[in-house]
Amino acid sequence: MTNLFNYIDRPSPIHRLTGATKFVCLMLWSFAAMSTYDTRMLIGLVIGSMILFKIGRIHIKDVSFMLGFTVVFLVINSVMIYIFSPHHGTEIYGTCTYLWGTSGRFAPTAEQLFYHLNYLLKYLATIPIVLLFVCTTNPSEFAASLNKVGIKYSVAYSVALALRYIPDIQKQYHEISQAGQARGIEMTKKASMVKRIKAASGILIPLILSSMDRIEIISNAMELRGFGKEKKRTWYMGRPFKAPDILAMIGCGLLILLSVFLTFINGGRYYNPFI
Amino acid sequence: MKKFGVKSIVATGIGAALFFVLGRFVAIPSGVPNTNIALQYGVLAFIAAVFGPIAGLLAGLIGHFFIDFSYGWGVWWSWVISSAFFGCVVGFATSKIDFESGEFGASGIIKFNVAQIIAHLVAWAGLAPVLDILIYGEPADKVFVQGLVSAGVNIITTAVLGTLLCIAYTAAIPKKGSLKEEE
Numbered sequence: 001m002t003n004l005f006n007y008i009d010r011p012s013p014i015h016r017l018t019g020a021t022k023f024v025c026l027m028l029w030s031f032a033a034m035s036t037y038d039t040r041m042l043i044g045l046v047i048g049s050m051i052l053f054k055i056g057r058i059h060i061k062d063v064s065f066m067l068g069f070t071v072v073f074l075v076i077n078s079v080m081i082y083i084f085s086p087h088h089g090t091e092i093y094g095t096c097t098y099l100w101g102t103s104g105r106f107a108p109t110a111e112q113l114f115y116h117l118n119y120l121l122k123y124l125a126t127i128p129i130v131l132l133f134v135c136t137t138n139p140s141e142f143a144a145s146l147n148k149v150g151i152k153y154s155v156a157y158s159v160a161l162a163l164r165y166i167p168d169i170q171k172q173y174h175e176i177s178q179a180g181q182a183r184g185i186e187m188t189k190k191a192s193m194v195k196r197i198k199a200a201s202g203i204l205i206p207l208i209l210s211s212m213d214r215i216e217i218i219s220n221a222m223e224l225r226g227f228g229k230e231k232k233r234t235w236y237m238g239r240p241f242k243a244p245d246i247l248a249m250i251g252c253g254l255l256i257l258l259s260v261f262l263t264f265i266n267g268g269r270y271y272n273p274f275i
Numbered sequence: 276m277k278k279f280g281v282k283s284i285v286a287t288g289i290g291a292a293l294f295f296v297l298g299r300f301v302a303i304p305s306g307v308p309n310t311n312i313a314l315q316y317g318v319l320a321f322i323a324a325v326f327g328p329i330a331g332l333l334a335g336l337i338g339h340f341f342i343d344f345s346y347g348w349g350v351w352w353s354w355v356i357s358s359a360f361f362g363c364v365v366g367f368a369t370s371k372i373d374f375e376s377g378e379f380g381a382s383g384i385i386k387f388n389v390a391q392i393i394a395h396l397v398a399w400a401g402l403a404p405v406l407d408i409l410i411y412g413e414p415a416d417k418v419f420v421q422g423l424v425s426a427g428v429n430i431i432t433t434a435v436l437g438t439l440l441c442i443a444y445t446a447a448i449p450k451k452g453s454l455k456e457e458e
Contacts, residue, residue: 034410085414154284161288162337169296205443215289219282228281
């Protein structure tokens with residue numbers, strides 16, 4: 001399998017957790033970070049995620065490629081928020097403190113900057129965890145683990161099939177594209193946009209029709225082997241839960257409780273230092 | 276309704292893989308920074324139309340989840356759910372079209388496109404922004420503009436690519452009564 005999802009095989013306590021545990025923890029953690037806008041909790045989560053990142057023995061240079069996308073995404077989103085709603089912070093926090101004696105629609109307010117800080121923290125709290133999950137979870141084990149956390153095995157098997165066939169489809173796309181280029185179809189930046197879209201659809205039709213044949217072949221093979229007869233199945237990559245797995249899940253579950261608790265204390269999702 | 280059997284499980288997996296490859300590697304820049312023309316929705320609509328709502332829902336969910344995942348910017352749940360929703364709605368709305376008979380004429384094209392346009396509008400101009408506001412607390416103006424732009428772009432690519440795929444697929448299936456007894 002090509003290293004599509006950047007899995008790095010490097011022994012660490014986080015690698016030793018089962019895929020199911022990491023999946024559950026990822027969900028709980030991102031849900032906790034998603035639901036709260038409490039700055040104190042977000043800072044805690046950011047620090048926690050950095051520490052976990054270190055424990056997972058993932059280096060910044062392993063993920064620098066992915067971080068690049070994230071930074072671009074983050075900057076564009078922040079700028080868009082500022083352009084469309086420069087007073088979103090004022091609406092949330094109920095006060096309006098102009099900074100540096102300015103006023104007007106695009107003038108910076110303390111509330112808006114505080115909202116942007118929280119927005120940034122939310123990202124910083126989740127991104128390292130997602131990267132950690134991507135880097136420390138074997139994709140095949142991930143599919144097996146979905147079944148373990150209560151998802152029907154037919155669905156888990158769809159995930160496994162998708163992971164299995166992504167490299168094949170990619171390769172086939174490349175082959176069809178090269179065959180087209182050999183016949184003189186321009187696909188690079190030199191061609192106009194309309195031409196490129198046309199050329200891309202010219203590749204997609206053979207690609208998808210051959211994928212339909214592939215579906216036929218795979219489903220026949222699976223049916224011949226009696227797939228879907230039993231209620232349960234076993235997984236080659238599946239592993240049993242151990243004590244650290246259970247502890248990790250309980251820990252992440254507590255984060256959700258903390259987030260709910262803070263929502264009650266603050267009387268809403270936002271921690272408001274302005275009143 | 277189309278049954279969720281072994282074939283649908285495989286179609287879901289392959290559909291998700293196609294969705295991922297097109298969304299991740301076959302990006303045609305639209306001119307606006309960081310927005311690519313999303314060809315994957317044409318394929319998703321096609322898979323949903325042929326294999327039914329559950330396959331559409333799961334292929335959208337899994338494919339979009341993997342795209343977000345491989346970029347590493349965190350899983351943007353509001354949009355992942357909207358992709359799944361789109362697949363599901365197209366699957367339901369096109370369940371009357373019978374692809375296996377090899378007939379996909381003007382009425383099929385109209386049904387398919389009406390379904391995809393409605394599904395895109397509800398998913399991107401309705402569901403995705405509302406979830407963005409509810410889950411992430413983002414300002415309404417920004418998310419609705421984003422949603423409307425992507426709904427527009429997706430409708431066009433689905434109309435072109437999805438329709439072409441349906442026509443090409445049905446053309447490859449032998450029509451009912453295409454064999455005649457020798458006289």
